[in-house]
Amino acid sequence: xxxxxxxxxxxxxxxxxxxxxxxxxxxxxxxxxxxxxxxxxxxxxxxxxxxxxxxxxxxxxxxxxx
Numbered sequence: 001x002x003x004x005x006x007x008x009x010x011x012x013x014x015x016x017x018x019x020x021x022x023x024x025x026x027x028x029x030x031x032x033x034x035x036x037x038x039x040x041x042x043x044x045x046x047x048x049x050x051x052x053x054x055x056x057x058x059x060x061x062x063x064x065x066x
Contacts, residue, residue: 001051002064007036009060019055020048037066 003023005016006043012031017024023045025033041049053061 001043001049001066002038003034003041003053004038004062004064005032005035006060006062009058010035011058011060013057014039015055016052016061020045020052022047024052044053063066 010031012026012029014026014030014032017026017032020062021040023041027033036045
C-alpha cells in the first residue's frame with residue numbers, strides 16, 4: 001500500500017499525523033511534511049494509514065494498493 005497526499009488539498013488540520021504519528025509528521029506551520037508525495041506504508045502501519053485517510057476533512061489523502 002502507498003499513501004499519497006495532495007499538497008494543494010492539505011489545509012493543515014493535523015488530524016492525519018495525530019492518528020498516525022509513526023507514519024506522518026508535521027512542519028513548523030502544522031502541515032503534514034509529505035504533501036505532494038507518495039510514500040510506502042509498512043504493513044504494520046496499514047491501519048494507521050487508513051485512519052489518517054479517513055480523518056482528513058479535505059480528502060487530501062489517497063490510499064493506493066500496490
